Each structure stands twice: as C-alpha cells, then as structure tokens.
Amino acid sequence: MIERHDTVVIGGGQAGLATGYYLQQHDQDFIILDASDRVGDAWRARWDSLQVFTPARYSSLPGMDIPGSPYAFPTKDEVADYLETYAQRFDLPVELGVRVDGLERSGNGFLVTAGNRRIETDNVVVAMASYQVPTVPDFAAELSNDIVQLHSIDYRNPDQLQDGDVLVVGAGNSGAEIALDVADGHETWLSGRDVGHVPFHIDSWVGRYLGVPFVMRVLFHRILTTGTLIGRRLRPKVLSQGGPLVRTKPSDLAAAGVERVPRMTGVRDGRPVVGDDDVLNVENVIWCTGFHPDFSWIDLPIFDGKEQPKEPVHVRGVVPDEPGLYFVGLFFLYAMTSGLFTGVGRDAKYVVDHLTSTARQQPPRRNYTESVAGLPQQS
Structure with missing residues (x-):
C-alpha cells in the first residue's frame, strides 16, 4: 500500500x-521520519562531557525555551x-x-521509500545535518593493530582508551575538547593546523553577556550569511576547513599539558607520522577528522558535480530545480548559525513559509540572495 501525506x-x-x-x-498534513529509537538520540550518543557552545537563551527551538538558567550551557x-x-509538548x-532509503520523483510530487513503506507526498523537507558519515584518511588502515583507534562519533570518555599516549588528529572544536578530556590521564598530542579561536571565554561575564550575543546573534547570524558579500566569500573556506575554536583556547590546551604537533601526514612502521618526518609512539589515536553528508539515497539531479562529497544546490534551503524539495539543518545552509539552535529555527521558518506560499510556484534565483521569489525578507 502507498501512504499519502502533503x-x-x-x-x-x-x-x-x-x-x-x-x-x-500552518495546519499542514505532515509526518516526521527518524531512524533513531528516541527523539534526541543523536545527542545522547555524543561524548559524555559535551556541552553546547551557546547559553540556554540561544539554544532553544521556536515556541519553547530550554529549561534552566538562560546563561547556563546545556549538556548533551x-x-x-x-x-x-519538545516533540511531546507540541504533539509532533x-x-x-x-x-x-529512497527519494525520487513521482508525477508532480515525490515518492519516499523506507524499507517496505512507500509514501507519496507533494513536499519533502530533508532535515539532516551535514555530519552523517565519519571520515578518516586512507592511511588509518596502516596503523598497527595494537593501537586503539576511535572516531569522534564513537568516543564517549577516556575509559575507552588503553594505557599509554594519545594522538588526537584534527584540531577543530571536537579535537580540542576531546584532547582536554583525555589529557588528565594520558600524555596527549593534538595534531592539525591552528584554526583560530574567539577572543574571549564564553563562560566568563564578558562572554555570556557581550561576546556570545555579538558572535552568535550578530556576526554569525546576520553578517556571515549567503546574503552578504563577506559571507559568500567565507562560506567555501568554512565548509572545507570548519570554524574557529569556540570554548577551548590554546592556553587551555597548554595548561592541560596537551602538546600541539603538525598535521598527520602518514604512517611508518605502524606508527603515525606528523609533519615532515616525526614518528609518534602512541597507543591510542582519536580521529576528529570530520564528517561528510550522505545523500546517496536521493535519486534526483540536484547535486553540484564540482563538490566532493556532493551537496545539493539550493537557495536558503529551497531547491530551485525541484519544486517542493527543501533542506534544513545543513552547515552554513544560509548562515554560520544554520547548524546551531540559534539559526535552525529561522531556516525552518523560511522554508515552511516558502512551502506554504504561492511563491513556491516560481523558482528562486540561482545566485545567493536575501530573499527567494518574492518572499518577504526575514530577520
């Protein structure tokens, strides 16, 4: 049987x-499909000490504040x-x-498949983050079998590691925070380039009341967007290299005894090589080398062949060449905050406004602009 939803x-x-x-x-007929056993499981599966980068006042979805102090940093x-x-309160x-496992065209709408289920629909919103498939370099397979290897998606706490030194590969936010997490009980090296950092401590008075509001609500939310020249120029770099360190500072790493080393370049005799020729004799390697999206289940011509891995061509989440198809949750979909609570609500409202408006009959302009096909601008 074929199900039907708008x-x-x-x-x-x-x-x-x-x-x-x-x-x-908007009183729409819709369903939300998720592969997890419980709402929120993607967060429960992160490492134990993880906290979000934004205080609770900037970490809520529309219509319901996250409990607790508005200046506390919620745990995962x-x-x-x-x-x-949230899902229960609004009876979503x-x-x-x-x-x-499948999305394709069916007449003027779409056919969504999930195992034996077949669902016909006029609109599809792909609400998935860019972080789906963990990536590690090919030479990871050359490391000795006596080295414990974990990707950040599988890391929970230092109890997973064996005795001995640890190399954390990837010096972005995840790598820096995990390096601090393991440094108490292990000699720890952090490999990778310096990605920069915000110039204040986010949990200080200055950070909570001045720094975070400016960075999250002004710089990342309103200035660094696809609607500004500086945002469009910065976006490719951010997509390929990530953003600056938010919570962790170089001084925090140094105080914890974490030693910075150049990027890992290969393996020799089963041991990691960093920089030109330095071999590290470590017993544990934690890969904080990122993720890439996996849209292989989408059978539609919406991907830019120049991007590897391929990402959908869209304008603020609206896919120009496939009316009725939308994306929300992608990193830098519209702004630096698009992957955060701060920005995801704005992006969701934008695509739903488009989905329910007459403007969806008109394809948006293919260049990045502040509005799509006559829709009113939103802050």
Whole structure:
C-alpha cells in the first residue's frame, strides 16, 4: 500500500522538529521520519562531557525555551531530553525507527521509500545535518593493530582508551575538547593546523553577556550569511576547513599539558607520522577528522558535480530545480548559525513559509540572495 501525506520531513533532530513546529502552525498534513529509537538520540550518543557552545537563551527551538538558567550551557543529555519533551509538548507526528532509503520523483510530487513503506507526498523537507558519515584518511588502515583507534562519533570518555599516549588528529572544536578530556590521564598530542579561536571565554561575564550575543546573534547570524558579500566569500573556506575554536583556547590546551604537533601526514612502521618526518609512539589515536553528508539515497539531479562529497544546490534551503524539495539543518545552509539552535529555527521558518506560499510556484534565483521569489525578507 502507498501512504499519502502533503509533506514528509526526513530527520527528527532539532531541524526536523523546528520544521514540524512551523508546519503545524500552518495546519499542514505532515509526518516526521527518524531512524533513531528516541527523539534526541543523536545527542545522547555524543561524548559524555559535551556541552553546547551557546547559553540556554540561544539554544532553544521556536515556541519553547530550554529549561534552566538562560546563561547556563546545556549538556548533551539535557539537549536530548529537551528535544524529546519538545516533540511531546507540541504533539509532533514523529515516527521513530524509520530509516528513509529512497527519494525520487513521482508525477508532480515525490515518492519516499523506507524499507517496505512507500509514501507519496507533494513536499519533502530533508532535515539532516551535514555530519552523517565519519571520515578518516586512507592511511588509518596502516596503523598497527595494537593501537586503539576511535572516531569522534564513537568516543564517549577516556575509559575507552588503553594505557599509554594519545594522538588526537584534527584540531577543530571536537579535537580540542576531546584532547582536554583525555589529557588528565594520558600524555596527549593534538595534531592539525591552528584554526583560530574567539577572543574571549564564553563562560566568563564578558562572554555570556557581550561576546556570545555579538558572535552568535550578530556576526554569525546576520553578517556571515549567503546574503552578504563577506559571507559568500567565507562560506567555501568554512565548509572545507570548519570554524574557529569556540570554548577551548590554546592556553587551555597548554595548561592541560596537551602538546600541539603538525598535521598527520602518514604512517611508518605502524606508527603515525606528523609533519615532515616525526614518528609518534602512541597507543591510542582519536580521529576528529570530520564528517561528510550522505545523500546517496536521493535519486534526483540536484547535486553540484564540482563538490566532493556532493551537496545539493539550493537557495536558503529551497531547491530551485525541484519544486517542493527543501533542506534544513545543513552547515552554513544560509548562515554560520544554520547548524546551531540559534539559526535552525529561522531556516525552518523560511522554508515552511516558502512551502506554504504561492511563491513556491516560481523558482528562486540561482545566485545567493536575501530573499527567494518574492518572499518577504526575514530577520
């Protein structure tokens, strides 16, 4: 049997729930499909000490504040429980344990498949983050079998490591925070280039009341967008290299005894090589080398062949060549905050406004602009 819904949202994380909230405000017929067993499981599966980078006042979805002090930094479990409560409070139609494995055109609409399920729909919102498939360099397979290797997606706490030294590969936010997490019990090296850092401590008085509001609500949210020249110029670099360190500072790493070393370049005799020729005799390697999106299940001509891995061509989440198809939750979809709670609500509102408006009949301009096909600008 073929099911029928006006809109199918694929992904039940913060992007999918925010999209569902706005669809509900428009009294739309929709379902949200998610492969997890519980709402928020993607957060529960992160490392134990993880906290979000933004205080609670900037870490909420539309319509419901996250509990606790507005200036506290929620833990990953607090975020997971908040998302579950959010879905329950608004009675969002989330169907769990459903992994979508196909999306294609069907007449004027789409056909979504998930195992034996077949769902016809007019609109599809792909509400998935860019961080889907963990990446490690090919030479990881050359490391000795006596070295414990973990990717950041599998790291939970230092108890997973064996005795001995640790090399953390990748010096972005995840790498820096995990290096601090393991440094108490292990000699720790952090490999990778300096990505820079915000010039204040986010949990200080200056950070909570001045720095974070400026960076998250002004710089990352309004200035660094695809609607500004500086945002369009910076976006390719940020997509390929990531952003600056937010919570961790170089001085924090030095104080914890974490030694910075150049990027890992290969393997010799089963041991990692950093820089030109330095071999590190470590017992553990943690790969904080990022992720790439996996849209191989989408059978539609929407991908830019110049990008590897391929990402969809869109304008603020609206796919020009496939009316009715939208994306929310991608890193820098519209702004630096698009992958954060700060920005995902705005992006969700934008695509739902487009989905429910007459403007969706007109394809948006292919260059990045502040508005799409006559839609009113949104702050």
